[in-house]
Amino acid sequence: MTSSQPDPSLSLSAPASDTEAALREELATLRDEAERLRVLLGTAAQVVWTTRARPDTNPVSPSWTAFTGQAPEAMRNRGWLQALHPDDRGPTLAAWERATATSMRFEARYRLRRADGAYVWMLARGMPVLEPGGDVREWVGSCIDIHTQCLAEERAAFLARAGELFASSLDASATLASLANLSVSAVADWCIVDLHLPGGHYQRVQVVAADPSLAPLASAVRELNPMPRTNPVYPPAVALATGQSTMVPEATDAMLEAVAQDPHHLVMMRKLGLRSLMTVPMLARGNILGALTFLITTSPRRYGDEDLKFAQELANQAALAVDNARLLQDARDAVRLRDEFLSVASHELKTPLTPLSLKLQALSRAVRAHPDSPLVPAIESHVETGHRQVRRLTELMNDLLDVSRISAGTFSLQREDVDLAAVVREVCEQFAPRFALEHCDFTVEIPDAVQGSFDRTRLAQVLDHLLDNALKYGAGTPVSVRLTVDGTVARLRVRDGGIGIAPEQRPRLFERYGRAVSERHYGxxxxxxxxxxxxxxxxxxxxxxxxxxxxxxxxxxxxxxxxP
Structure with missing residues (x-):
């Protein structure tokens, strides 16, 4: 009977065994999940960290210690901030305090100092782990390397700013000076700019150091010859001579000795404390315009291939700006030479016009002294034609001289009290025979007098040009001149019924040498x-x-x- 009774100990031990097995299985699962999470974090992030909620506790992060070289005890009491770039400590601390005060997610971007001294951009994120009651037990987080992304953003912003500099000025010297100063704040500790000048000369135009106290040394470096007389091995000389770039990730004293032009040059490079350098040529339209050299002397960073690509892109922009500035200067020089030539030519051409005009006048008087001669009508006609052509040529020469004066800044007015109506009447009387010859109906409406302070000769010149324009493009059509007074403003209108002007031609019509029609059809x-x-x-x-x-x-x- 008793043997048929169930054993109480067996009935209790079986469920206990099942529970322990379930617990062991759950713990194993948790361990697997934790290991997977650890591996995942290790794959996705360079640094994984955890810290208790109390600020005086040590954060736990072997990966932080391995990355930064900072001892675990140095991380206590927010000592981990010392591994950040000084400019990033304040914003990062503020973000951390906001997160801990609100138990919300922590996120910050900062530059973290690597064990070798170089700073690397990191994206730090952390989340609070809560107790059952809702209090924060600890924080866990990671730091992901975003240096490449941030560097690309910085370089894009730098190139955009450099582009603005290049676009804001067409003075090559000012542009390169701005570029050199901009570069030492973002790209290098030193920036050197060498130019290949017209005529085959080379000049070091800019040497800028990030440390202002090194200005005397910068002046001495500027005096160095960028192009040696012998076969060039000095990086700036190589760029200027061959258009090839040079990058030296780690400069050694042996390298300095190899590229030094002379003992003085070697001493100067040693004074710089050169650690890394790169030189890139400035190329435009197949020509070597100069070279940009960037030096690292105090920073722990070292130049690499990506830095060289960025420097070459910057040099390309600089070369385009320098080339545009030179082209503009060449154009200005050409215009200046042309204006000088026109001025000289105008004076020289006017010289024979004066005696020619006097000869025509003498011939005219001689003809009038023999009125009965059968040759008088023909001679008078020829003389009048000669006078007309001399006047026309004189007007053209005067116009060229005026353009030269305007270009030289010597154009001026001689104002006096003038009756504008009298000036208009006088010029119109001179043009009346010419309009009659072209069969133009010429009407003039002017008041008795319009007083003002003007340059009388220049006002006559204005109306002369407008009437000449009407005669040229409105030949055979009615031409009218009307002078009115509207308050304190005089309005002079000249209208013709000629070919008219297309809308797209109007903006350039009042410019120098501007035309609305071909010069082959109209002189x-x-x-x-x-x-x-x-x-x-x-x-x-x-x-x-x-x-x-x-x-x-x-x-x-x-x-x-x-x-006034």
Whole structure:
């Protein structure tokens, strides 16, 4: 009977054994999950860390110690901040205090000092581990290397800023000086700029050190010749001579001895304390314009292939800016030489016009002394044609001289009390025979008098250009001149019924040598309206145009009658 009774100890031990097995299995699963998590964190992050909620406890992170070389005890009481770049400690501490105060996620980007002294950008993230009651038991987190990404962002921003510098000035010297100063704050401890000047000369134009106290040494380095007389091995000389770049990740004294141009040069390089360097050529349109040299002397970083690519891209931008500046200067020099030539040519061409005009006048008097001669009509016609051509050539020479004066900054006005109506009347009377010859209906509407303070000769020149323009492009059509007064403003309108002006041609019509039609069909130098605008604006007025293609043109000159 008793043997048939169940054993109480057996009935209790079986469930206990099952529970222990389940617990062991669960613990094994947790250990596996923890190991997988540890391996995952080790794969995804360079540094994994954990720290208790109390600030006086030691963070636990063998990977932090291995990466930074910082001893575990040095991390106590937020000593881990000392491994960060000084500029990043404040923002990182503020982010950590916000996270611990609110028990929310911690995230910060900072530069972490590696054991070799180099700083590496890290993305740090941490999460609180909570007790059952909701209090924070500890923090766990990781630091992920984002140095490549941050470096790319920094370089893109640097290139954009350099591009703004290059675009803001067409003075090559000022641009390169700005670039050198910008570089020593982000790329190097020293920046050296050498240029290949026109004529085959070489010049060291910029030497900038990040440390202002090294200015005397920088001046001495600037005096060094960038191009030696013998076969170049000095990196800047190699770039200037061959267009090849050079990178030295770790500079040694043996290397300095090998590239030194002379004993003095070797002494100067040793004074710099050179640790790493790279030199890249500035190339544009197949020409070597110069070279950029970047030196590391105090920073723990060393240059690599990515740095060389970045430096070459920067040098390409600099070369484009230098090339554009030189092209602009060449264009300015060409314009200056052209204006000088036009000025000289105008004077030289006017010299024979004076005696020619006198000869024509003498011939005219001689013809009038023999009125009965059958040759008088033909001679008078020829003489008048000669006078007309001399006047025209004189006007062209005067226009060229005015352009030269404007370019040289010597153009000026001689103001006096002037009756504007009288000036308009006088010029129109001179043009009336020419309009009659071209069968143009020429009408003039002007008041009795319009008083103002102007340069009389220049005002006559303005109307002369406008009427000459109307005669040229409106031949055979009605031409009108109208002078009115609107308050303190005089308005002079010249209208013709000629070919008109297309809208796209109007913006350049008042520019120097500007034309709306081909010079093959209409003569002139393209200076009349340019001089008109210059004179009117110098008088404090403005000139405007209304026109439609095929329907003529109306020019209006507004001149102030009262001056401050």
């Amino acid at each position: 002139g130098l393209g200076l009349g309206l340019y001089l008109t605008r210059t004179i009117v604006e110098a008088e404090g007025g403005r000139v405007s145009l209304e026109s439609r293609l095929g329907e003529g043109a109306t020019f209006e000159v507004q001149l102030p009658l009262a001056r």
